[in-house]
Amino acid sequence: MPTYQELLAQKAELEKQIEAARKQELADAIAKIKSLMAQYGITLADLGGKAPAKPASTKGSKVPPKYRNPATGETWTGRGRQPKWVEQALASGKKLEDLAV
Incomplete structure (x- = not known):
């Protein structure tokens, strides 16, 4: 049976592998999207390339006195x-x- 320290080391190694796999899959997906956009002549404007709207939050905002x-x-x-x-x-x-x- 592995010790606690060995299990922590395995966990740390797995987390590194998970992060590396996520970054690689993300890069592959972006490359595929760029390729399809180039192939079909699609622009960001065609996709409605607006930044996502930030949720309106009034918490902590200053309001003028009434x-x-x-x-x-x-x-x-x-x-x-x-x-x-x-x-x-x-x-x-x-x-x-x-x-x-």
Whole structure:
């Protein structure tokens, strides 16, 4: 029975072989595609060669403030929980439109 260290060494060797095989198959596929494109006169434009669209992510993006506290100048983007000054202003009868920037 092989030892733990021998098995780890075998695993590392297999991972190298897997990566080499993947790179070779990828290179072969690209060469075949280029050959077919040349044979039939196909261009990237014919294939709709646009870069894949990145998914829209709003996480972590900065947004301009929508509301401002007239007394202190504090701002709020309108996202997330309302700040205390907004809650107090609404409780006193003001509307969000009154605090709009």
